[in-house]
Amino acid sequence: MKISDKNSLMEISIPNKPEFLRVVRLLVSGYASRWPLSIDEVENIKVAVSEACNTAIQTSAKSDQEEYIKIKCWQENKQIVFEIKDKTSGSPAAEGVEELEERGLGMLLIRTLMDYVDVKTKPGKGSKIIMKKNIKSA
Amino acid sequence: MKISDKNSLMEISIPNKPEFLRVVRLLVSGYASRWPLSIDEVENIKVAVSEACNTAIQTSAKSDQEEYIKIKCWQENKQIVFEIKDKTSGSPAAEGVEELEERGLGMLLIRTLMDYVDVKTKPGKGSKIIMKKNIKSA
Amino acid sequence: MDLKLEIKKEKDYTHIIVHGEVDLYNANELKEKVHMSTDRAISPNLIIDLKDVDYIDSTGLGILIGIKRRTTEKGGVLILVLYSDRINKLFEITGLNKIFTIARGFDAATALLQK
Amino acid sequence: MDLKLEIKKEKDYTHIIVHGEVDLYNANELKEKVHMSTDRAISPNLIIDLKDVDYIDSTGLGILIGIKRRTTEKGGVLILVLYSDRINKLFEITGLNKIFTIARGFDAATALLQK
Ligand SMILES: Nc1ncnc2c1ncn2[C@@H]1O[C@H](COP(=O)(O)OP(=O)(O)O)[C@@H](O)[C@H]1O
Ligand SMILES: Nc1ncnc2c1ncn2[C@@H]1O[C@H](COP(=O)(O)OP(=O)(O)O)[C@@H](O)[C@H]1O
Numbered sequence: 308m309k310i311s312d313k314n315s316l317m318e319i320s321i322p323n324k325p326e327f328l329r330v331v332r333l334l335v336s337g338y339a340s341r342w343p344l345s346i347d348e349v350e351n352i353k354v355a356v357s358e359a360c361n362t363a364i365q366t367s368a369k370s371d372q373e374e375y376i377k378i379k380c381w382q383e384n385k386q387i388v389f390e391i392k393d394k395t396s397g398s399p400a401a402e403g404v405e406e407l408e409e410r411g412l413g414m415l416l417i418r419t420l421m422d423y424v425d426v427k428t429k430p431g432k433g434s435k436i437i438m439k440k441n442i443k444s445a
Numbered sequence: 446m447k448i449s450d451k452n453s454l455m456e457i458s459i460p461n462k463p464e465f466l467r468v469v470r471l472l473v474s475g476y477a478s479r480w481p482l483s484i485d486e487v488e489n490i491k492v493a494v495s496e497a498c499n500t501a502i503q504t505s506a507k508s509d510q511e512e513y514i515k516i517k518c519w520q521e522n523k524q525i526v527f528e529i530k531d532k533t534s535g536s537p538a539a540e541g542v543e544e545l546e547e548r549g550l551g552m553l554l555i556r557t558l559m560d561y562v563d564v565k566t567k568p569g570k571g572s573k574i575i576m577k578k579n580i581k582s583a
Numbered sequence: 584m585d586l587k588l589e590i591k592k593e594k595d596y597t598h599i600i601v602h603g604e605v606d607l608y609n610a611n612e613l614k615e616k617v618h619m620s621t622d623r624a625i626s627p628n629l630i631i632d633l634k635d636v637d638y639i640d641s642t643g644l645g646i647l648i649g650i651k652r653r654t655t656e657k658g659g660v661l662i663l664v665l666y667s668d669r670i671n672k673l674f675e676i677t678g679l680n681k682i683f684t685i686a687r688g689f690d691a692a693t694a695l696l697q698k
Numbered sequence: 699m700d701l702k703l704e705i706k707k708e709k710d711y712t713h714i715i716v717h718g719e720v721d722l723y724n725a726n727e728l729k730e731k732v733h734m735s736t737d738r739a740i741s742p743n744l745i746i747d748l749k750d751v752d753y754i755d756s757t758g759l760g761i762l763i764g765i766k767r768r769t770t771e772k773g774g775v776l777i778l779v780l781y782s783d784r785i786n787k788l789f790e791i792t793g794l795n796k797i798f799t800i801a802r803g804f805d806a807a808t809a810l811l812q813k
Binding site: 463464466467470485488491492495496499502503550551553554557558 | 719722723724753755757759788
Binding site for chain 3: 325326328329332347350354357358361364365412413415416419420
């Protein structure tokens with residue numbers, strides 16, 4: 308991971324519980340607002356990160372252990388980067404059709420709203436989503 | 446550190462720069478709102494944590510290195526606990542009278558608004574503020 | 584994180600106004616509350632008003648898909664009231680604007696029902 | 699984090715309305731803008747209106763102490779306009795309510811100046 312010379316790295320770790328999604332959205336909006344982005348772009352980032360956390364929570368929720376979602380945000384060249392990581396079971400068998408549909412909708416939103424998306428899953432270890440948004444005037 | 450059975454630990458790491466204070470306040474309000482606290486109590490927590498971060502930023506800003514402030518929040522028994530840590534120089538010689546006054550005001554606010562405060566400074570290593578707020582109805 | 588629902592059971596439709604943020608945390612609560620109110624409704628038609636919803640995530644959208652399915656099965660029509668550009672955009676991106684009947688306001692929604 | 703100041707230079711006072719959050723990030727900006735506007739003011743008296751300030755931290759309070767000192771040195775009077783209970787409370791806790799002349803509104807502030 309390359310941190311920009313402006314050292315902008317923010318890291319957060321939250322329990323893998325849906326109660327914390329709202330805090331994450333507040334945090335991400337606040338963080339993104341620091342860069343010259345439109346209100347719409349900040350909103351798009353908020354939606355995408357929240358969806359990525361949904362996936363991370365739903366993936367790791369199958370585990371009985373106390374698990375945490377880790378979010379890192381930083382600026383790199385002319386992009387803000389968001390990395391969302393969960394531990395545990397990778398991509399579990401989905402529970403039902405509705406749940407699968409939601410996953411699809413979530414990824415669709417992420418891919419549409421961000422400029423770059425990369426999803427890495429290591430079976431049994433967890434998954435990592437990296438998303439980038441261009442800062443036009445940076 | 447004892448984490449409550451409800452596993453509620455949230456950790457955040459931000460660059461030791463004042464630009465991030467607002468994000469911290471958003472985060473702390475969001476986190477505190479999850480417990481049965483009045484709007485005033487949430488506001489008091491926000492003020493206290495922001496003041497603690499001020500101290501941490503002003504302390505570590507003297508260093509040339511990229512330094513980070515680490516904030517942990519969790520619930521323990523009937524209290525929410527906030528821990529604010531900085532690395533580096535401990536308590537540096539204050540710059541001027543105005544700066545000293547502000548420090549005094551900040552600590553006064555923290556001590557008045559929280560139910561428990563403990564400040565530990567290790568010369569050359571950094572300092573740690575632990576603050577607790579009672580949750581009456583928990 | 585508080586989800587608040589105002590429910591009005593009229594002769595020709597049940598009108599549900601949703602307030603707050605709908606996400607993974609409370610989407611199931613939305614589902615259950617809507618089902619509870621429609622199970623004893625006078626009409627199978629449903630108007631769900633999302634004008635006071637600040638945020639809805641894919642879980643919430645998924646729940647709405649399920650509600651539409653259930654409403655159709657009962658011979659009713661589901662109409663969503665969407666004001667905000669932000670929420671509308673999510674429906675467009677996901678293509679759900681083609682699946683749902685969407686009205687810009689409550690009056691437009693009742694007009695659609697009468698057709 | 700945007701600090702916005704509305705500055706009106708009147709015959710008997712300079713009136714500054716502060717909007718936003720005042721904290722370690724922008725407290726110096728507040729200081730400099732206030733000093734710049736009072737250096738060329740007609741009257742040494744100053745009314746600083748904090749009614750649109752959502753948040754002020756100890757750094758901001760420290761800057762206000764400095765502004766009061768400067769205003770007094772120039773033979774002027776500083777009056778703070780505070781509406782919100784939340785901000786008032788910070789002044790009470792720190793004892794600064796005894797150091798500053800505080801008015802609940804703009805009219806009360808000009809009335810205090812005329813005394
Ligand atoms: N992004 C999408 N675009 C289009 N269709 C989708 C999308 N996501 C889910 N769907 C589909 O939309 C359908 C919505 O079903 P719905 O219209 O409620 O059911 P029915 O047609 O059985 O009444 C689901 O079967 C689902 O597969
Ligand atoms: N919490 C506090 N309570 C009372 N006084 C304080 C507090 N914090 C700072 N002070 C003092 O208030 C004074 C404010 O100075 P000020 O009245 O602006 O200056 P002067 O009296 O020289 O015009 C400062 O000298 C400072 O020491």
